[in-house]
Amino acid sequence: MAQDKVRVGVIGCGAGLFHLEGYAAEPRAEVVALAGLDTDRCEMLAGRFSVPRIYRDYQDLLAQEDIDAVSIAVPNFLHMPVTVAALEAGKHVLIEKPLARHVDEGKLMLEAAERTGKILAVSFQRRTRHDVEIVRDQIACGALGRVYYSKAYWMRRSGIPGLGSWFTSKEAAGGGPLIDLGVHVLDMALYMLGNPVVTTVSAATYSEIGPRGRGNWVGRRTSQGSDDPVNYEVEDLATAFLRFEDGGTLLLEASWASFTEMDDDFGVQFYGSEGGARIHSKKYADVDTLDLFSEIGDTTTDSHPRLVSRPGHAQIINGFVDGILNGTPVSPDGEEGLDRVRLIDAVYRSAALGREIDIAEVG
Ligand SMILES: NC(=O)c1ccc[n+]([C@@H]2O[C@H](COP(=O)([O-])OP(=O)(O)OC[C@H]3O[C@@H](n4cnc5c(N)ncnc54)[C@H](O)[C@@H]3O)[C@@H](O)[C@H]2O)c1
Structure with missing residues (x-):
């Protein structure tokens, strides 16, 4: 240069x-x-x-x-x-x-x-959030003990990003809310857990609201591609159960449109042998989103760290520019991106086949 x-x-x-x-x-x-x-x-x-x-x-x-x-x-x-x-x-x-x-x-x-x-x-800019950094550090230093169960979800009440746009075409998007939103919280969960090896996936997908022309997120995106307003070929809700090599499990949910109190909320929750952690973000909040669960002596203790807001893309770009100028490793890199795609593939394959599948089947 x-x-x-x-x-x-x-x-x-x-x-x-x-x-x-x-x-x-x-x-x-x-x-x-x-x-x-x-x-x-x-x-x-x-x-x-x-x-x-x-x-x-x-x-x-x-x-x-x-x-x-x-x-x-x-x-x-x-x-x-x-x-x-x-x-x-x-x-x-x-x-x-x-x-x-x-x-x-x-x-x-x-x-x-x-x-x-x-x-x-x-x-995957959400992994640069302050709450994610704290939980990742807590898990890495053993404060939660053995984390054996996790949940990751992104649920919208009515947030299909453009009925009839490329987002709702299976060919153009590759899938619906799972590949659009679920992939973010899947990445967050696996990143915080230190990238455990996933062995199997069992999943189901549903398409109950979008195909009837409901659940659109009006006015948030322009439509590219098809002009057909009821072209809806992807799921509007996906649920998956992932098993890790270490015996831990993860429940993943993603929806663009569902009858729930959640509006456009995502989160990740961890259950460990010595403590727990929950990130719950309402409408993209990145402060006031973290609770840690532990004990002081025999006293049940909840804490709510004071977080700072961080611009996610700016942090990713900072790392990207560091990588270009100084050769420092970027995070996330292509390998991690491919790992998440492999899991998304496995979810869709399991849902289509109606059975649990081994990650090795995906290739
Ligand atoms: N990281 C995040 O939080 C986040 C948020 C929103 C979208 N995304 C991702 O960003 C991507 C785009 O999503 P979007 O919401 O911006 O979609 P969009 O439809 O609003 O915009 C797509 C853009 O791509 C351009 N484009 C399409 N075909 C092109 C071509 N042949 N040559 C040049 N430009 C072309 C369009 O003109 C448009 O500017 C998706 O992969 C989506 O998953 C990520």
Whole structure:
């Protein structure tokens, strides 16, 4: 890199916003180009973040030799082709979650990173939360004892991100709330547990509300792709039971639309032999979200740490830029992204087959 700053392109002008905010907080990087099909949104972002160049075709952005790295925030079916093209164009890549729609695509992405020697980082920004850091440290130092049971969930009352958009197309998205929201809390849980080895998955998926044209999250996203308002091919609720090699288990739930008191809430809860921990976030809150359960002597004790708010994408981008400039390992990396995709694959496969499956069956 000839210049002193990492020169970045952002592909995708929806969640690309979070990346632009993150780079704006990173003095060692500069966004020099945007790409997206929705010209209005891209122009608005370019104006707001003073980005000099806009392209419609991502290939045109990738052809720019002065760009060192790209953030990719496009629909899931484009994650693999855009990432592989970017790596082969010599760019480091920060890809939005999920890494890919399924394992085969994910493997092609990791192979491209290996082949080109470029960084492949994944935007699971929720693992940078203060509550997650505390719980991960508590588990790592043994304060919870042996953690034998965990729950992870993300439940919305009415939050399908655009009926008829790419989100509700099985081909375009790879799945519904499980691959969209569940993958975040799955990553959080496994990260806090220190990445236990998952051996089996038993799952079921349901599609009760979306196909009837209900449960939409009106006004939050523009629709790309199909214009059919009742095109709904994915689940609207998924539930899964994962077994770990160490005997522990994890219950995972994800829904875009369900009759529950939860509005747009996610959380993770851990049950250990010496203590417990619960993160519960209502509508994306990142403070006042953590309870720790323990004993002082023979007295039952609950504590509620005072948390600070952290901008997730900015932290991920800080690590990505460190990786580019200093060679420090990125977190999460492509391997962890692929591990989460493998588990999502296993959940969908188990639900389709109606039986527990061995992770080895996924490949
Ligand atoms: N980490 C998070 O919390 C988070 C939040 C929201 C979305 N996401 C992820 O970000 C990705 C995009 O989601 P979104 O909500 O922004 O979707 P969106 O539909 O709102 O935006 C998609 C963007 O991709 C662009 N695009 C589509 N095809 C393109 C092409 N061929 N070339 C260039 N640009 C193209 C569109 O023009 C648009 O700007 C998804 O993978 C989603 O899972 C992550």
